[in-house]
Amino acid sequence: MEKAIVVNGLRKSFKDTDVLKGVDLEVKRGEIFALLGSNGAGKTTMVRILTTLLNPDGGTATVNGFDVAARPDQVRQSISLTGQFAAVDEILTGRENVILIAKLRHLKNPRQVADHMLERFGLTEAADRKASAYSGGMRRRLDIALSLVGNPQIIFLDEPTTGLDPEARIEVWKTVKELADGGTTIFLTTQYLDEAEQLADRIAILHEGRIITNGTLEELKQLFPPAKVEYVEKQPSLEEIFLAIIGNKEGK
Amino acid sequence: MNRYFFSDMSVMLGRSMRHIFRSMDTIITVCITPIAMMLLFVYVFGGAIQTGTDNYVNYLLPGILLIAIASGISYTAYRLFMDKQRGIIERFNSMPISRSALLWGHVLTSLVSNMISLVVIILVALIMGFRSTAGILPWLAVTGILVLFTLALTWVAAIAGLSGKSVEGASAFSYPLIFLPFISSAFVPTDSMPKVIRAFAENQPVTSIVETIRALLSSQPVGNDIWIALAWCVGIMLVAYVFAMRAYKRRAV
Ligand SMILES: Nc1ncnc2c1ncn2[C@@H]1O[C@H](COP(=O)(O)OP(=O)(O)OP(=O)(O)O)[C@@H](O)[C@H]1O
Numbered sequence: 001m002e003k004a005i006v007v008n009g010l011r012k013s014f015k016d017t018d019v020l021k022g023v024d025l026e027v028k029r030g031e032i033f034a035l036l037g038s039n040g041a042g043k044t045t046m047v048r049i050l051t052t053l054l055n056p057d058g059g060t061a062t063v064n065g066f067d068v069a070a071r072p073d074q075v076r077q078s079i080s081l082t083g084q085f086a087a088v089d090e091i092l093t094g095r096e097n098v099i100l101i102a103k104l105r106h107l108k109n110p111r112q113v114a115d116h117m118l119e120r121f122g123l124t125e126a127a128d129r130k131a132s133a134y135s136g137g138m139r140r141r142l143d144i145a146l147s148l149v150g151n152p153q154i155i156f157l158d159e160p161t162t163g164l165d166p167e168a169r170i171e172v173w174k175t176v177k178e179l180a181d182g183g184t185t186i187f188l189t190t191q192y193l194d195e196a197e198q199l200a201d202r203i204a205i206l207h208e209g210r211i212i213t214n215g216t217l218e219e220l221k222q223l224f225p226p227a228k229v230e231y232v233e234k235q236p237s238l239e240e241i242f243l244a245i246i247g248n249k250e251g252k
Numbered sequence: 253m254n255r256y257f258f259s260d261m262s263v264m265l266g267r268s269m270r271h272i273f274r275s276m277d278t279i280i281t282v283c284i285t286p287i288a289m290m291l292l293f294v295y296v297f298g299g300a301i302q303t304g305t306d307n308y309v310n311y312l313l314p315g316i317l318l319i320a321i322a323s324g325i326s327y328t329a330y331r332l333f334m335d336k337q338r339g340i341i342e343r344f345n346s347m348p349i350s351r352s353a354l355l356w357g358h359v360l361t362s363l364v365s366n367m368i369s370l371v372v373i374i375l376v377a378l379i380m381g382f383r384s385t386a387g388i389l390p391w392l393a394v395t396g397i398l399v400l401f402t403l404a405l406t407w408v409a410a411i412a413g414l415s416g417k418s419v420e421g422a423s424a425f426s427y428p429l430i431f432l433p434f435i436s437s438a439f440v441p442t443d444s445m446p447k448v449i450r451a452f453a454e455n456q457p458v459t460s461i462v463e464t465i466r467a468l469l470s471s472q473p474v475g476n477d478i479w480i481a482l483a484w485c486v487g488i489m490l491v492a493y494v495f496a497m498r499a500y501k502r503r504a505v
Pocket residue numbers: 014015017019037038039040041042043044045046084191
């Protein structure tokens with residue numbers, strides 16, 4: 001089986017809004033696939049169908065070779081979901097959150113798994129604090145850590161960096177790249193072209209219920225108007241300033 | 253999948269029990285109102301209420317216990333609502349976990365925390381002069397009925413928590429439940445009520461449950477009331493269970 005995800009003619013409407021009007025796409029094993037779309041394009045709807053949370057109205061979707069509507073249990077064995085908003089238990093500590101998921105995945109050494117995960121995501125120091133006391137970035141990291149417990153083969157990340165500061169954003173990017181290097185298939189959604197550019201092997205743009213383009217970054221670039229050389233005085237962006245200052249601080 | 257039901261459920265139970273023990277104030281809050289009512293009725297109104305018994309605390313306690321349960325279960329609605337709102341339910345539903353494990357975890361937690369509140373309230377009642385002649389078996393029967401009543405109302409709370417659109421909406425459903433004991437024989441005998449109200453009072457679940465518990469605790473014959481009480485509890489529980497599971501699965505597949 002070569003394809004991790006195959007979607008054909010997928011349709012979904014809510015009451016009178018047609019959100020997906022026949023989506024086709026394929027994701028190869030081990031690649032990072034970015035679904036790019038603006039607010040309300042239907043990215044979350046797409047992710048919820050592929051992760052068995054929502055039934056499609058029409059068309060088919062298979063994940064890891066299993067049909068999402070017919071064999072949801074098998075699909076759930078193969079995937080993990082990091083939703084658009086961090087889903088961590090705020091009353092539990094970071095460590096307890098990881099142990100909880102490890103137990104629910106029926107792993108042998110939940111405590112060891114937790115130690116390992118917390119270290120990997122730089123949360124060892126905060127491990128015994130309640131998740132409600134975490135910053136947005138820490139919460140997102142914990143959220144992603146929870147999704148990686150048990151090494152699922154296919155990972156869904158719904159706008160993993162929306163709302164994060166530039167530093168936290170780059171950290172999430174790093175994690176995603178490491179995962180992909182380890183052979184995990186990654187399906188992520190984003191509103192930002194630069195994020196897709198940074199991470200993705202293949203990019204699909206979801207617009208008005210359909211995939212309007214789909215290809216590698218190189219292929220997409222050929223569709224864009226050719227680059228023009230212009231001389232414009234460029235103010236540093238907020239992100240650049242921020243990173244420069246942070247970099248200076250850490251250098252000292 | 254069912255192979256893991258009990259292990260998943262106990263993990264979920266452990267999780268929500270942690271929630272309870274990290275917010276012991278909720279148990280205290282649940283106890284305070286019924287205890288205050290008990291004080292009010294015994295020491296303020298009690299002298300004027302004719303129940304035909306000399307110990308009004310004995311008369312009152314069963315109704316007070318039901319009020320405590322009716323207010324205690326709204327925390328289950330609240331916790332389920334928070335799980336839904338924070339995306340925790342979606343996270344669990346995208347994992348290979350037994351479908352109903354999360355709900356059972358919440359329900360059993362509700363049972364444990366309500367039983368703790370009931371013990372606290374009974375201790376206060378003892379200080380206020382509550383006495384029972386009942387032996388072990390009648391007490392076991394009383395416990396059984398209270399457990400069933402808690403389970404029945406907790407499943408009702410689960411429906412509210414899963415389908416509520418706001419925190420207030422999810423927990424406000426319990427107010428009418430708290431009121432039911434007032435229109436029953438919990439505080440005053442029903443003979444003194446106007447005809448229509450009396451008909452309602454005598455045929456709603458709380459009266460049969462209150463009468464049964466009262467009879468058991470004072471070693472009186474329970475008669476038919478116990479069967480009516482059991483039928484109400486089991487009936488409400490089954491119906492609420494079906495609707496709660498439906499509300500839960502609607503957001504699953
Ligand atoms: N449960 C629902 N009931 C009704 N309408 C819904 C529901 N879920 C989504 N929609 C609608 O479907 C459309 C697509 O929503 P979706 O959340 O998939 O978009 P999105 O691409 O994830 O947007 P965002 O970038 O804001 O997260 C929106 O118009 C939304 O209002």
